Amino acid sequence: MNYFRYSGDTLACEDVDIERLAQKYGTPLYVYSLGTIKRHYRVFDGAFEGIDHLVCYAIKANPTLALIYLLAKMGAGADIVSKGELLLALKAGIPADRIVFSGVGKTPEEIKAALEVGILMFNVESLSELEVIADVAGRSGKKAPVSFRVNPDVDPKTHPYVATGLKTSKFGIPMGSALEAYKRAMQLPSLEIVGIDCHIGSQLINLGPIKEAMLRLKALLSELKALGTKLRYLDVGGGLGIRYDQEEPPEPSTYAETIQAALRGIESKESAKQTLILEPGRVIVGNAGILVTRVLYTKSQEGKRFVVVDAGMNDLIRPALYGSFQRIEKVKKTGAPVQKADIVGPVCESGDFFAKDREIEGVQEGDLLAIFGAGAYGVSMASNYNMRPKPAQVGVLGKGEALLSKRQTFEELIQDEVVPMALLEEKEGVQP
Numbered sequence: 290m291n292y293f294r295y296s297g298d299t300l301a302c303e304d305v306d307i308e309r310l311a312q313k314y315g316t317p318l319y320v321y322s323l324g325t326i327k328r329h330y331r332v333f334d335g336a337f338e339g340i341d342h343l344v345c346y347a348i349k350a351n352p353t354l355a356l357i358y359l360l361a362k363m364g365a366g367a368d369i370v371s372k373g374e375l376l377l378a379l380k381a382g383i384p385a386d387r388i389v390f391s392g393v394g395k396t397p398e399e400i401k402a403a404l405e406v407g408i409l410m411f412n413v414e415s416l417s418e419l420e421v422i423a424d425v426a427g428r429s430g431k432k433a434p435v436s437f438r439v440n441p442d443v444d445p446k447t448h449p450y451v452a453t454g455l456k457t458s459k460f461g462i463p464m465g466s467a468l469e470a471y472k473r474a475m476q477l478p479s480l481e482i483v484g485i486d487c488h489i490g491s492q493l494i495n496l497g498p499i500k501e502a503m504l505r506l507k508a509l510l511s512e513l514k515a516l517g518t519k520l521r522y523l524d525v526g527g528g529l530g531i532r533y534d535q536e537e538p539p540e541p542s543t544y545a546e547t548i549q550a551a552l553r554g555i556e557s558k559e560s561a562k563q564t565l566i567l568e569p570g571r572v573i574v575g576n577a578g579i580l581v582t583r584v585l586y587t588k589s590q591e592g593k594r595f596v597v598v599d600a601g602m603n604d605l606i607r608p609a610l611y612g613s614f615q616r617i618e619k620v621k622k623t624g625a626p627v628q629k630a631d632i633v634g635p636v637c638e639s640g641d642f643f644a645k646d647r648e649i650e651g652v653q654e655g656d657l658l659a660i661f662g663a664g665a666y667g668v669s670m671a672s673n674y675n676m677r678p679k680p681a682q683v684g685v686l687g688k689g690e691a692l693l694s695k696r697q698t699f700e701e702l703i704q705d706e707v708v709p710m711a712l713l714e715e716k717e718g719v720q721p
């Protein structure tokens with residue numbers, strides 16, 4: 290459910306005309322429906338109503354400050370994977386004790402920064418990382434709250450690049466090594482063991498693998514309790530899928546029921562209750578954003594029709610990286626006959642496409658296109674490849690609209706560069 294609708298034959302975001310936004314801010318342009326984000330958050334959070342839980346928005350899905358601010362106001366915590374995301378979450382007003390730190394390669398500096406502000410917990414992904422956290426905590430006289438990210442070895446049936454819970458994946462520690470890992474953690478006085486974590490992948494459409502992962506987590510949890518650990522947090526990760534094309538992802542309520550049903554029985558025997566932690570990213574923001582792009586040229590050659598637009602893979606890399614489907618529609622429908630075309634960007638790579646052999650209402654040069662489902666892993670993966678500035682971003686709520694980030698300028702693109710004259714204009718006889 291999102292608030293992008295055609296009113297008559299023109300696309301609107303909530304009550305704001307997309308054509309007008311494109312004229313005002315230029316293209317390519319990310320447009321977000323803040324009402325949709327609020328709704329998604331409420332529905333997701335509401336699905337776990339009645340049980341002790343915390344929704345930690347996965348910042349990497351979309352790190353736009355205003356969006357995180359909005360989620361922070363609604364009570365969200367954050368799932369972070371770097372110091373940059375930590376600082377961003379704090380800046381947006383997310384309290385440190387609602388932040389979980391995930392990721393397979395945390396540096397000592399990042400660990401120190403997170404310890405200093407007092408985050409909720411580190412999701413530890415290896416024994417080596419555990420030792421580093423213990424060391425950093427010991428030196429600063431702190432106790433680091435840790436949980437292990439265990440790898441339940443389930444196949445989430447998603448794209449290989451976003452499947453993270455297989456035993457061949459780089460993430461987490463294998464289920465079979467978990468007990469030993471917890472035992473090691475118990476020996477380190479600068480650590481406090483507070484939880485257990487898993488995240489099996491992204492764009493999950495089937496509930497089966499989620500249920501299986503939960504059952505394995507539950508089995509491990511009772512073994513851990515036998516060791517005498519008191520786990521306060523049960524982090525089940527993120528990954529709930531969304532509809533890009535014909536997928537039929539489960540409703541958050543069904544997802545929540547599946548998790549709860551699989552985990553049922555844990556608390557009944559124990560006095561200590563766990564807080565459930567969820568790390569949704571895509572499901573909150575994915576369908577709340579579109580990328581608006583203008584058609585620069587159309588051309589037909591070798592029996593193929595190309596629509597060249599002003600957005601490229603540097604703005605939205607999902608089709609190039611994962612071969613993923615993005616729905617694309619004309620912002621203003623004209624009733625022109627449908628044509629088959631490749632919709633491609635200006636970047637000098639054959640991988641720079643948004644759609645291949647796509648049936649789309651006939652487009653003309655100058656038309657605006659909306660690329661749907663661009664709210665997650667769109668701007669967060671944007672780059673400056675081909676010296677292209679990152680696009681502007683606009684937020685819409687009801688009739689209101691505001692710039693969330695302006696288009697980068699050339700000056701900003703080169704502001705960190707240095708031309709070392711002495712080195713480049715070396716005199717004769719000086720060794721390079």
Ligand SMILES: *Cc1c(COP(=O)(O)O)cnc(C)c1O
Binds near residue numbers: 391528568
């Ligand atoms: C990417 C990621 C998420 C969010 O995944 P979505 O598919 O966007 O919900 C959550 N937790 C971890 C550890 C992640 O790496």
